[in-house]
Amino acid sequence: MTRISVKVDGTTYEDEVEPRLLLIHYLRDRLGLTGTPIGCDTSNCGACTVDLDGETVKSCSVLAVQADSGEVTTVQGLARDGEWHPLQKAFHERHALQCGYCTPGMIMAARDLLRENPAPDPQEVREALEGNLCRCTGYQNIVRAVLAASGQEATT
Amino acid sequence: MIPPAFEYTRPTSVDEAVRTLADGGEDAKVLAGGQSLLPLLRLRLAFPELVVDVGRIPELRGIREDEGTLVIGAMTTHHDVVRDPRVRRHAGLLAAATATVADPAVRHRGTLGGSLAHADPAGDLPAVILALDATLVAVGPGGRRSIPAREFFVDYLQTALRPDELLVQVEIPARDDWGFHYEKFQRVAQAWAVVGVAALVRRDDGRIAEARIGLTNMGSTPLRAEAAEEALTGATAVGAVRRAAETAADGTRPSSDPSASPEYRAHLARVLTRRAVLAAAGMG
Numbered sequence: 124m125t126r127i128s129v130k131v132d133g134t135t136y137e138d139e140v141e142p143r144l145l146l147i148h149y150l151r152d153r154l155g156l157t158g159t160p161i162g163c164d165t166s167n168c169g170a171c172t173v174d175l176d177g178e179t180v181k182s183c184s185v186l187a188v189q190a191d192s193g194e195v196t197t198v199q200g201l202a203r204d205g206e207w208h209p210l211q212k213a214f215h216e217r218h219a220l221q222c223g224y225c226t227p228g229m230i231m232a233a234r235d236l237l238r239e240n241p242a243p244d245p246q247e248v249r250e251a252l253e254g255n256l257c258r259c260t261g262y263q264n265i266v267r268a269v270l271a272a273s274g275q276e277a278t279t
Numbered sequence: 280m281i282p283p284a285f286e287y288t289r290p291t292s293v294d295e296a297v298r299t300l301a302d303g304g305e306d307a308k309v310l311a312g313g314q315s316l317l318p319l320l321r322l323r324l325a326f327p328e329l330v331v332d333v334g335r336i337p338e339l340r341g342i343r344e345d346e347g348t349l350v351i352g353a354m355t356t357h358h359d360v361v362r363d364p365r366v367r368r369h370a371g372l373l374a375a376a377t378a379t380v381a382d383p384a385v386r387h388r389g390t391l392g393g394s395l396a397h398a399d400p401a402g403d404l405p406a407v408i409l410a411l412d413a414t415l416v417a418v419g420p421g422g423r424r425s426i427p428a429r430e431f432f433v434d435y436l437q438t439a440l441r442p443d444e445l446l447v448q449v450e451i452p453a454r455d456d457w458g459f460h461y462e463k464f465q466r467v468a469q470a471w472a473v474v475g476v477a478a479l480v481r482r483d484d485g486r487i488a489e490a491r492i493g494l495t496n497m498g499s500t501p502l503r504a505e506a507a508e509e510a511l512t513g514a515t516a517v518g519a520v521r522r523a524a525e526t527a528a529d530g531t532r533p534s535s536d537p538s539a540s541p542e543y544r545a546h547l548a549r550v551l552t553r554r555a556v557l558a559a560a561g562m563g
């Protein structure tokens with residue numbers, strides 16, 4: 124067992140974990156933060172995307188011990204004072220989800236994009252989301268929602 | 280799936296990492312960004328007893344210039360490579376190819392050293408490093424040694440690194456005025472290359488004075504298209520480039536998988552070489 128200290132969505136946790144424990148399993152099974160789903164076994168789908176020390180990572184492809192002394196933000200840490208994050212609002216309003224399985228990862232990946240590029244064009248949005256698969260929406264409304272959240276009305 | 284159990288250690292210096300690897304023997308495995316190793320562990324295709332996490336060794340990270348050579352620490356992430364102005368200036372081919380690797384979240388974790396040490400012939404960076412004639416520096420119990428890229432890739436997922444050696448940095452000769460282009464053929468966005476071609480071209484007076492062509496996924500290791508490189512020397516027109524590109528698959532032994540037959544890969548190598556060289560030479 125290895126001792127870790129991780130800040131997740133503003134709360135610091137100290138835990139003993141097995142080195143093989145994946146960050147996604149730590150978040151879901153140990154901390155009960157089930158807002159972040161697991162979608163695949165191959166690191167492809169991006170459903171499990173969270174922020175680790177200010178950058179998106181696929182939490183199924185990071186060990187909990189690698190996050191030791193780090194800071195994690197999940198989709199559950201985005202709302203402020205009961206107010207949804209602008210991306211959460213935009214996804215809701217623009218019908219950017221159907222089953223919703225990909226949504227936490229999509230929102231985290233889109234947030235990462237907007238941090239670096241506050242006014243992306245549609246192509247840049249698509250490229251930023253290339254590691255996130257959606258099996259329902261066909262992506263159109265997801266791209267629209269991200270553009271809307273960035274203050275741009277989509278024309279596509 | 281859940282990875283098999285292993286012991287975990289996180290050394291804070293190269294010396295400590297090398298000692299730990301030597302003690303661990305064949306059952307120890309380096310963990311860099313984990314973007315190849317963790318999927319393998321999850322699929323239970325690897326069973327290390329000891330995982331040596333080199334992610335917190337400051338001397339392994341970062342980029343610097345040293346008298347005409349670009350030195351990139353093994354643990355420098357794909358994300359940092361793509362954004363670094365020195366990489367863009369001196370080794371634009373590497374920046375361009377790295378931008379096509381995987382997706383942003385994988386590029387935040389995955390490292391240059393990890394991609395090269397993993398030596399997947401479908402990976403984009405081995406062929407690029409080969410075309411750039413880079414040198415790989417390894418540290419082991421016996422000290423430090425430099426391995427030319429041509430000798431580094433030994434076979435499918437196999438390199439010249441010994442189990443107790445750590446890849447510490449990659450040294451790339453600056454080629455500021457060479458034209459470059461990475462042409463990758465993939466089935467869908469984010470998929471691995473079916474075939475990729477890394478082209479570097481030095482032009483002199485409107486003719487191609489020198490060309491370097493690295494091939495991704497045209498055999499069990501990355502390869503140089505030597506016949507095409509030779510045929511390109513002196514080319515002045517699009518027609519000559521086209522003819523030279525016809526030799527791009529000569530001497531290769533591409534694999535067969537559900538996305539492509541060897542014949543199709545050879546065809547792609549010729550077409551992509553033509554496109555990559557024309558783009559690199561500004562003849563498009």
Ligand SMILES: Cc1cc2nc3c(=O)[nH]c(=O)nc-3n(C[C@H](O)[C@H](O)[C@H](O)COP(=O)(O)OP(=O)(O)OC[C@H]3O[C@@H](n4cnc5c(N)ncnc54)[C@H](O)[C@@H]3O)c2cc1C
Binds near residue numbers: 318380393472
């Ligand atoms: C969804 C997905 C898509 C991808 N698509 C692409 C793609 O299109 N093109 C591409 O090129 N790659 C792709 N990759 C792979 C990615 O580039 C990985 O980052 C890279 O292959 C491994 O780098 P890493 O730092 O994560 O290494 P790790 O996974 O940590 O290590 C890989 C191997 O190298 C060894 N190793 C690592 N560092 C060292 C070192 N310094 N010294 C000695 N041995 C070392 C490890 O022991 C291990 O065997 C993809 C990965 C994923 C998950």
Ligand code: FES
Binds near residue numbers: 160166170181
């Ligand atoms: S569950 Fe992490 S990428 Fe699919």
Ligand code: FES
Binds near residue numbers: 221223226
């Ligand atoms: S909404 Fe169902 S997978 Fe995206």
